[in-house]
Amino acid sequence: MRVGPSQDEIRRQNLGALLRHVHVHGATSRAELTTTLGLNRSTIGALTADLAGAGLVSEGTPKETGRAGRPSLVVRPESARVYAYSIEVDRLRAARVGLGGEILDRRDLERPRGLDAGETAPLLAGALKEMHQSVPAGALCVGAGVAVCGMVRRADGLVRLGPTTGWVDEPIGAALADELGIDVPITVGNVADVAAFAEHARGVAAGCDNVIYLYGDVGVGAGIIAGGRRVTGHGGYGGEVGHMVVVRDGARCECGSRGCWETEIGEYGLLRAAGRSDARGREALLALFDAADRGDARAQTAVRQAGDWLGFGVGNLVNIFNPEMVIFGGTMRDLYLAAAAQVRSRLNQVGLPACLEHVRLRTPKLGEDAALVGAAELAFERLLADPLDVG
């Protein structure tokens, strides 16, 4: 049951709205905040003072505007002081991300295969601790966000199924909390979900309320935004579009089912179709696309066929969600770019005309760092929901 907010809640919402604005858009003048947030000047002044008092923003004069008259003060996020940790589990990458979305520090580790959660957590925690030593005194950590390729239980960050790692029920959330020894809340999310979050907040999907971000690696998943909100399902497992079955009783999938979409467009399926079943990993995929580009007939056939299946599944999703935008991330970006004609041709067959009318196909703007930036957004969400409580 929805209930109206109290005075305190209004203040909290307004503080969150102002902080979110500078977090997403960067330094903003008081005049512009007044217009954008629909609040009067004295309210903006009071909110800014509160946020500045908590060390979350600072005020200053803008750069030369070229206009006459006294310029409106500019509100900036305290990016160097307020930060979140961010972890990409599958790639063993970690970063410290400042308020405003800037990566302040990062570690890219070597990627050994076959580690479980208990073995992975110390490596990542080590990287974080190393970064933590060079954090300036007085800086504020608002939390840690963690991105995982796989199905993540929202309640506690248990990885139910990780196609890249081969994990089944690995407690990466708990293992990281044990290892870190830094008292910050940890939020674990699916890599496609957090990348979608990042592209929606500050990437190619800014301003779009209905978005599908398709992310491919070994597995294929989607981060889905409907009506401006993330669709993550009852337990946090929503968006497992790679396990939409496209061939009844088709090829065996890692999940135990048959004919899943990712058996046709995922890493293993693509390499198998090209007669490269022994190869593995992103480099092998890029070599395959490269071979297709250079005219290797078998590689071309495999890529075109996978592109056709990519368009097929996207058509289904377009009919189900009626999105404004579909974004191709990870290996789906490579596949889309290598087989755009096949993707579009099949999409146009499968998609309903009304659903095709406004949909745009795009590649990510944030590139390789989308998941790191998005995982940090998971942590910043808590701050933005109640700035002075966290600050």
Next chain:
Amino acid sequence: MRVGPSQDEIRRQNLGALLRHVHVHGATSRAELTTTLGLNRSTIGALTADLAGAGLVSEGTPKETGRAGRPSLVVRPESARVYAYSIEVDRLRAARVGLGGEILDRRDLERPRGLDAGETAPLLAGALKEMHQSVPAGALCVGAGVAVCGMVRRADGLVRLGPTTGWVDEPIGAALADELGIDVPITVGNVADVAAFAEHARGVAAGCDNVIYLYGDVGVGAGIIAGGRRVTGHGGYGGEVGHMVVVRDGARCECGSRGCWETEIGEYGLLRAAGRSDARGREALLALFDAADRGDARAQTAVRQAGDWLGFGVGNLVNIFNPEMVIFGGTMRDLYLAAAAQVRSRLNQVGLPACLEHVRLRTPKLGEDAALVGAAELAFERLLADPLDVG
């Protein structure tokens, strides 16, 4: 950008929350409202007075409680005074629905086939006008909600594709507005969407935030609720799950594509598979289920096969949305009940274990009237968003 609400907005939200509570739950004591809405007694008293002043609720003593002491006053929705009109286009049904969801009056018309929007609107408008004559003086109409089997453009209620009617780009919203001559806002929605809305508000899915309501007729569509909110897509076309392609290059579908899910589980596909291609309509389907039940081998095979396909598509949707509940409405209810074993068996093969853990399969609670009640909810939404503006 989200901004905090003003004083006026808080009051509006609180009025809406109180009115929504009695609309959904019926007569409620002030004491219970205080607890449920988290507002203090004087606020509840003031809000109730405002709503009563606008004629939206009334207060009175409760029925005998058997307890000692002065009983808390009970707040009731003014169901006989405040109402919405509700129309189901494909079945040519119309109703007057009171605040609280009670059907106060209704008309079920004969259903001629082959009418366009311009021919349908006068029939429905006639039924509404007839009902309008017996509305008590001083009653308040908050709007009209319209349910259509098909893809409805949110902006203006244009029916882009109606599988039952055969409509393509028929302006039923505009045609009804022209014919009605009653000055009320008209909102047009898809029948599965509005039925899902009704089951979520006051039916089997009350309290569930992630729900798929599958509705079958000639076509098959879904009303989808994710995170407590309806998923309707960019233009209003979301939920066209019947056009999820399940057989690449399969049987020709009415939409122009091939192998759509509804070619396997929709009315035409089922009747064709049973060798009854000449038959049409719900009665023909019920006769088919009846024949299967009596042991007709061909009918049994067709029903089991369709049940298998039903479980297949539901498995895909369960992987994509991770819902708590799937509801089978319209002909999908009949198919589910006739082939539950096949549905569950295939669902268990296709669905990911984590997504299957909490999902419940259910039939509608509101039965045949779900769409009429849900269409009225479209109209009541405006009232609940700002009670005193409409009241």
